[in-house]
Amino acid sequence: MHPSPTLSRTRGNLALISLFLATFVLGSTELVVVGVLDLIAADTGVTVSTAGTLVTAYALGLCLGGPALTAATIRLPRRTLLWVCMLAFLLATLAMVVTTSFALLLAARAVAGALHGAFVGAAFAAVGVLLPAERLGRGIAVVLGGIAVSTAMGVPIGTLVGRALGWTGAFTVIVAVGVVVLAGLLLLMPSVTTAGGGGAARLHPQVRSAFAPRVLVMLAIGVLLLGGQFTVFTYITPFLLEVTAISDSAVSGFLLAYGVATAIGTFAGGWAADRDASRTLLVSNVVLILALGLLYLAGAVPVLTAVALLVWGLVGFGLVPALQYRVATLAGPARDLAASLPASAVNAGIAAGALLGGWALTGSGLSAVVVVGLLMCLACLPLTWLTGRWSANR
Known part of the structure; x- marks a missing residue:
């Protein structure tokens, strides 16, 4: 893919802003439910643990449904797919507000x-047309940055609104903001013709290239690195309370610092991916090992724990633009279909990490949770080193 010769830099940047705002809405919708699970449980007559399956339903929908929707719509122009996905997403979110059935709420989340998965895949495909190749990593980081900023800002604000106005109030506000963002997409996103858009692509060759062994190995790296992180992060609050022994009020400060570091790291990771995506992945893997190692060895020391969280935050999602970049490069002509796969790998890693962390916690305690996450990142290191030697033409 190459940027359109008729597209001005200003128009391209405005289109990127619209994508950033859209992924901010998507990310806020995905995670704000965590802050209001008890309210949803009370209103729908289920237990809090049952309400927690709303998180699982969304992740599975993204992991499995995102690539399926991308494959089914591979002939559509990416601009059309973007606004159709955003409109349908807002309608699904609105359905969460008006339904009184937990089963329907669960289906709407899925x-x-x-x-969400199909939108992000289309957004990555569009970035390849909006920007020249030397700025692709930074463009990917802008799209991911919306999700990172939603974690740092949108989710806490949405949770605050949900606690004040009820959980339906939080989702109503998200829908209202989403309508404005949808209008921005329609106004600012130019028509983009990508490798898979416009009706010319055949699905079978795309599937063969998108699921080539070297692409699958890159996706395995995403599963391991995000799985290792979320093995620990899922249980970071009890770790901070029990091992680091800080107060409840201090926990939110530690997590806010981590969230801000994550947002900064995502944008920095895009810049690094443009310079050398393979090296960015390798360095991030090594730094993650060091950060989790510090957390394990010095988790009882608040200052060192804060340092570990800040370093972890900078590289934890900062590696995702490089992962996306490498998958797109290695998939070649199937990059449009492959664009949705790293998000699926990331969510598969998150789901697997949460499950492994729970098993480790039940069996051996909080320190074991950190050990399992650390071992997953260590196991990934040979893969990140090996794939760094692969070129797009291999």
Whole structure:
């Protein structure tokens, strides 16, 4: 893919801003439910643990439904797919507000997750046309940055609104903001013709290239690195309370610092991916090992724990633009279909990490949780080193 010769830099930047705002809405919708699970449980007559399956439903929808929707819509122009996905996503979110059935709420979350995955894949494909190759990593980081900033800012604000106005109030505000963002997409996103858009692509060759062994290895790296992180991060609050022994009020400060570091790291990771995506992945893997190692060895020391969280935050999602870049490069002509796969790998890693962390916690305690996450990142290191030797033409 090459940037359109008729597209001005200003128009391209405005289109990127619209994508950033859209992924901010998507990310806020995905995670704000965590802050209001008890309210949802009370209103729908289920337990809090049952309400927690809303998180699982969304992740599975994104992981499985995102690539399926991308494959089914591979002939559509990416601009059309973007606004259709955003409109359908807002309708699915609105359905969460008006339904009184937990089963329908669960289904709406799964549908929203699938639309989220398809939107992000289309956004990455569009970035390849909006920007020249030397700025592709930074463009990917802008798209991912919306999700990172939603974690640092959108989710806490949405949770605050949800606690004040009820959980339906939080989702109503998200829908209202999303309508404005949808209008921005329609106004600012130019028509983009990508490798898979416009009706010319055949699905079978794309599937063969998108799921080539070297692409699958890159996706395995995403599963391991995000799985290792979320093995620990899922249980970071009890770790901070029990091992680091800080107060409840201090926990939110530690997590806010981590969230801000994550947002900064995502944008920095895009810049690094443009310079050398393979090296960025390798360095990030090594730094993650060091950060989790510090957390294990010095988790009882608040200052060193804070340092570990800040370093972890900078590289934890900062590696994702490089992962996306490498998958797109190695997939070659199937990059449009492959664009949705790293998000699926990331969510598969998150789901697997949370499960492994729970098993480790039940069996051996909080320190074991950190050990399992650390071992996953260590196991990934040979893969990140090996794939760094692969070129797009191999």
